[in-house]
Amino acid sequence: MGLGRYITARVAWAAAVAFIIVSLTFLLLALSPNPQVQQAATQAALQGDNPQEAREQARQLRGLDKPIHVRYIDYVVGIFTLNWGWSTMRSQPVTEAILSSLYYTAQYSIPWTILTVTIGPIVGLYSSANKYSWRDHAATGFAFFGFSIPNFFFGIILLLVFGIWLEWVPVIYNTNVAVFSLENARQLILPVFVLVTGSIGGIMRVSRNESSEYMNADFVKTARAKGVSPLRAYALHILRPTMVPLSTTMVGQLLLLFAGSSLLVEVVFSIPGLGRVLFESVIAQDTSLVLGTTLVFVFVGVIGNLLQDITYTVLDPRIGYEDR
Amino acid sequence: MSGRPLLEVENLRTTFRTDAGELVAVDGVGFTVEKGETVCIVGESGSGKTVATESVTRLVDTPPGTIKGTARLNGRDLLSMSDDELRSVRGNNIAHIFQNPQEAMNHCFSVGWQIVEALQAHQDVPDDEARARAVELLDRVGIANASARFDDYPHEFSGGQKQRVMIAMALVGNPDLLIADEPTTALDVTVQAQILRLLDDLQEEYGMGILLVTHDLGVVAEVADRIVVMYAGKVMERGGVFDIFERPAHPYTQALMRCLPNKGEETDGIPGRLPDPTDLPDGCRFAPRCEHAVGECEIGDQPEMVELTRDHEVSCVYYQQGYDSAVVRDESLEAEGSAGDAGVSDD
Numbered sequence: 001m002g003l004g005r006y007i008t009a010r011v012a013w014a015a016a017v018a019f020i021i022v023s024l025t026f027l028l029l030a031l032s033p034n035p036q037v038q039q040a041a042t043q044a045a046l047q048g049d050n051p052q053e054a055r056e057q058a059r060q061l062r063g064l065d066k067p068i069h070v071r072y073i074d075y076v077v078g079i080f081t082l083n084w085g086w087s088t089m090r091s092q093p094v095t096e097a098i099l100s101s102l103y104y105t106a107q108y109s110i111p112w113t114i115l116t117v118t119i120g121p122i123v124g125l126y127s128s129a130n131k132y133s134w135r136d137h138a139a140t141g142f143a144f145f146g147f148s149i150p151n152f153f154f155g156i157i158l159l160l161v162f163g164i165w166l167e168w169v170p171v172i173y174n175t176n177v178a179v180f181s182l183e184n185a186r187q188l189i190l191p192v193f194v195l196v197t198g199s200i201g202g203i204m205r206v207s208r209n210e211s212s213e214y215m216n217a218d219f220v221k222t223a224r225a226k227g228v229s230p231l232r233a234y235a236l237h238i239l240r241p242t243m244v245p246l247s248t249t250m251v252g253q254l255l256l257l258f259a260g261s262s263l264l265v266e267v268v269f270s271i272p273g274l275g276r277v278l279f280e281s282v283i284a285q286d287t288s289l290v291l292g293t294t295l296v297f298v299f300v301g302v303i304g305n306l307l308q309d310i311t312y313t314v315l316d317p318r319i320g321y322e323d324r
Numbered sequence: 325m326s327g328r329p330l331l332e333v334e335n336l337r338t339t340f341r342t343d344a345g346e347l348v349a350v351d352g353v354g355f356t357v358e359k360g361e362t363v364c365i366v367g368e369s370g371s372g373k374t375v376a377t378e379s380v381t382r383l384v385d386t387p388p389g390t391i392k393g394t395a396r397l398n399g400r401d402l403l404s405m406s407d408d409e410l411r412s413v414r415g416n417n418i419a420h421i422f423q424n425p426q427e428a429m430n431h432c433f434s435v436g437w438q439i440v441e442a443l444q445a446h447q448d449v450p451d452d453e454a455r456a457r458a459v460e461l462l463d464r465v466g467i468a469n470a471s472a473r474f475d476d477y478p479h480e481f482s483g484g485q486k487q488r489v490m491i492a493m494a495l496v497g498n499p500d501l502l503i504a505d506e507p508t509t510a511l512d513v514t515v516q517a518q519i520l521r522l523l524d525d526l527q528e529e530y531g532m533g534i535l536l537v538t539h540d541l542g543v544v545a546e547v548a549d550r551i552v553v554m555y556a557g558k559v560m561e562r563g564g565v566f567d568i569f570e571r572p573a574h575p576y577t578q579a580l581m582r583c584l585p586n587k588g589e590e591t592d593g594i595p596g597r598l599p600d601p602t603d604l605p606d607g608c609r610f611a612p613r614c615e616h617a618v619g620e621c622e623i624g625d626q627p628e629m630v631e632l633t634r635d636h637e638v639s640c641v642y643y644q645q646g647y648d649s650a651v652v653r654d655e656s657l658e659a660e661g662s663a664g665d666a667g668v669s670d671d
Contacts (some may be wrong), residue, residue, distance in 0.1 A: 226415035317479070
């Protein structure tokens with residue numbers, strides 16, 4: 001089986017996983033009480049009407065009276081045709097609500113991801129090339145600090161110092177500034193810094209330890225004996241094999257942070273992004289929106305793992321893709 | 325041969341900084357390699373053979389290592405030249421092959437890519453031409469179906485094939501000197517013979533000098549022109565292959581010879597062990613294990629080299645004036661035929 005077929009198989013598998021998750025969420029949704037139906041019944045009871053009748057009416061209005069397999073098919077078709085339902089909290093289609101919040105999430109997520117992915121491995125490599133020097137110790141200290149400190153707490157402290165005491169950055173997030181403007185850079189610098197600090201530590205450590213293993217490898221000696229420059233030896237002969245295990249850590253870390261910490265960071269920095277929409281829709285019991293935002297995180301996770309599997313095989317030719 | 329030798333190593337001293345103090349791996353070693361000849365460095369594991377050869381092209385990491393002395397290739401001192409100059413020598417004038425072909429290539433890149441990398445490190449060759457050269461070399465070293473195997477990865481080759489690829493990689497610069505560090509130790513016996521024969525053929529074809537590190541005296545007898553016997557970082561004896569095999573002068577060389585399966589009865593090795601390289605003994609390094617050692621052997625420095633015959637030198641007090649060298653001569657070793665069949669299995 002060639003690499004092309006392996007990738008096709010992986011993509012098909014990822015689609016199957018996504019489908020299973022979509023089905024499971026439907027099941028959870030079908031089993032949970034619908035707050036709007038509940039509300040209609042309560043209201044009817046308060047007004048002296050028949051709550052049972054009102055409940056039926058509300059169910060009918062939302063198509064909940066149809067048999068479960070019909071609802072399932074409607075739901076799945078809706079998911080894949082991007083008809084994700086209506087958000088009562090935002091009074092707009094769920095897809096629209098998600099797209100508009102994704103716009104804000106992307107503005108800080110893309111920078112911190114790029115920074116972490118590029119700086120992390122390089123600093124780790126540098127650390128391992130200069131093991132036990134003061135720079136290595138400084139990098140290790142920074143890595144453990146970033147790894148240990150809770151992101152939301154670090155965000156609050158930074159906001160207090162740089163937003164309130166020093167007044168270098170705005171405290172309130174302004175949605176009206178242009179994406180590529182100094183203003184936007186100023187209000188996003190702290191969340192980006194917090195997230196890079198939180199994510200880069202693990203990557204630096206893994207990169208340092210993995211590349212240490214290759215620093216004295218025979219093949220690096222071969223490269224030097226061939227007359228290859230030290231920079232090339234580091235960048236190709238050491239970094240490349242280091243990236244194999246590192247790519248696993250990297251995807252895991254980034255996904256964890258994207259799904260978990262970005263929510264907290266968005267709340268702290270009042271960014272109306274995906275994490276905060278999820279948080280608010282849970283509070284407001286806006287089921288369709290909860291489901292929609294959850295699905296976005298799910299798809300990001302599935303795609304992340306897919307990319308990881310593929311990079312893994314591309315980076316290390318020894319990893320076979322037969323019989324998988 | 326007239327003029328200066330291809331490689332001339334003098335007073336090479338390589339030390340390492342360790343927690344236990346200064347570790348002296350190579351201590352004042354000297355030898356020469358002439359154009360087109362094979363010089364073998366022999367000695368038991370830990371005697372500093374590998375460090376000595378890797379010091380020549382400064383492959384030893386500095387720090388923690390420190391390399392002193394001179395190593396002149398065609399008159400240019402490799403140990404005092406700049407890193408950039410040295411880089412243009414490595415892989416170009418001097419090529420290395422190493423002991424363990426399993427680990428010597430990067431598992432992330434195809435073998436062809438790695439040969440091309442070696443070529444393009446020194447010559448401005450376009451990719452397609454470099455590929456053609458690499459295929460040609462792979463073919464030369466006996467990789468069947470070379471152009472198809474260019475894109476294969478190291479793990480798709482057997483140990484012997486990998487060593488062949490390493491040899492192909494070493495040949496890209498048409499080197500003057502090939503340093504081969506135990507190139508057959510990790511291979512099985514039938515493959516060993518093939519690799520040695522290949523090296524022998526290529527030496528003739530390319531006119532390279534070969535500096536071969538080994539502890540396998542069978543290999544030495546087969547390929548060496550001259551031999552350097554090392555022990556604990558010092559040269560014990562130097563000489564032509566016939567001198568060393570037929571008239572081993574130093575007690576250590578004799579002890580090595582007695583370890584050959586068909587020489588004498590003693591095959592259970594040399595009693596004792598190598599001295600601690602951070603705390604080396606005074607006098608002759610071998611004295612603590614030497615059956616002939618006298619008081620003189622354990623004071624001062626390693627005895628001066630004494631020339632026995634032309635090109636046969638030994639570092640042992642018994643060959644100095646006032647001593648009777650007959651004491652250390654081992655008649656049983658000398659009585660046994662020529663070097664040609666000393667310990668060499670017919671393969």
